Amino acid sequence: MSEKLVFSKFYNTDQTKNEDKPKFRNRILKYLEDFVQIFYPAETNRLCRSELGITIKQENLGRHRNDIKYCVEETFSVSGISISDILDLITIVYDSILPHRDELSDVHKEKFENYINDINRILKEEAMCYVLNDDGRIRYYPDEEFYKSVKSTLALLNLPKYSDNLKLFNEVLGEIYKNPNKESPIHEFFKCLEIFTLSMNNEKKFTILNDSLIDTLLNKIKEKINSDSSYGNHDKEAAENIRGIFSKWVKMCHKYRHGKAEQVNNSVPPELFNLILSMGISIYRYLLEVDNKYSM
Known part of the structure; x- marks a missing residue:
């Protein structure tokens, strides 16, 4: 079943700025090496091989045949080991212990039960775009659709003229992965999109992202669309609805922009958090595509 596959087999992976970080590799491998030694390292090794x-x-540590250290960190730190290999290892460690869970002592059982929380804490603290699910499978956070939107947006921002926007967007992504389902990532992403829309419109009378700015910006885009032969009448009519979507997204964000520092860590229901961020990134990507297409 596909949902039981390890990370590299579940996704057709490729590398981006937010997938791999040396500090994350270093930290997670040290954790996994210590963790593997106290459970079933031979079984972990067998699954790694297969x-x-x-x-x-x-490494033989003594005279006894079973007095062996399994050098996880050294093995997975060599050139050629991909981030997906390390993410797969996280699942393999889980799978090597799960069948023996009932045999564990109370101390080891508690440590195993904390494994998912420990891994997710590291993923969040290092601002990685992954989550370890309760079944021991690593997946993109919050889902593959969100990840694809992020990827395509990063690709557009990789153009030299967007270098400042790229830096800011990567900082926002870090905030999203560190503080999921909190108000602070919504704050930061709103600022990111506000800065871009203000620069895209380039009129000094606008200083904030609001309905007036949205109307002015989309009217400029409408002029470009009307002279674009690739747009039919239905396309032009469909594009008109972006105005309402953008405006409603801004109003949603305003519900979480209180201006009080103590409120940035307030919780947001996951389904609403994911919707706001997904909508925002889709709007951002659209504006980037339009800006690049029409040189606005």
Whole structure:
């Protein structure tokens, strides 16, 4: 079943700025090395060999045959090891212990039960775009659709003229991954989009993102669309509805922009948080595409 696949087999992966960070690799591998030693390292190694084609290096620590250290960090720190290999390892460690859960001592059982929370804490603190689900599977946060929107937006922002916007957007992504379902990422993303719309419109009378700015900006886009032969009448009519979507998104964000520092860590229901961020990134990507297409 596809939902049981490890990360690299579930996704057709490729590399982006937000997928891989040296500090994350260093931290997660140290955690996994310590974790593997106290459970079933031989089983972890067996699954690594069969699933990844990687053999964990072993070091004999004493005279006894079973007195062996499994060098997880050293094995997964060599050149050629991809971030997806490390993410797969997280699942393999989980899978190597799960069948033996009932055999664990109370201390080890508690440590295993904390595994998912520990991994997710590291993912959040290092601002990675992944989450470890309750079944031990690593997936993109919050879902693949969101990730694809992020990817396509990053691709557009990679143009030299958007270098400042790219830096700001990556900071926003870090906030999203560190503080999911909180008000602060909504604050930061609103600022990010506000800065871009103000620069795109380039009129000094506007200083904030509001309905007046939206109307002015979309009217300029409408002029470009009306002279674009690739737009039919239905396309032009459909584009008119962007105005309402954009305006309603701004109003949603305003519900979380209180201006009080103590409120930035207030919780937002996950389904609403994901909707606001997904809508915002879609709007941002659309504006980037239009700006690039029409040189606005």
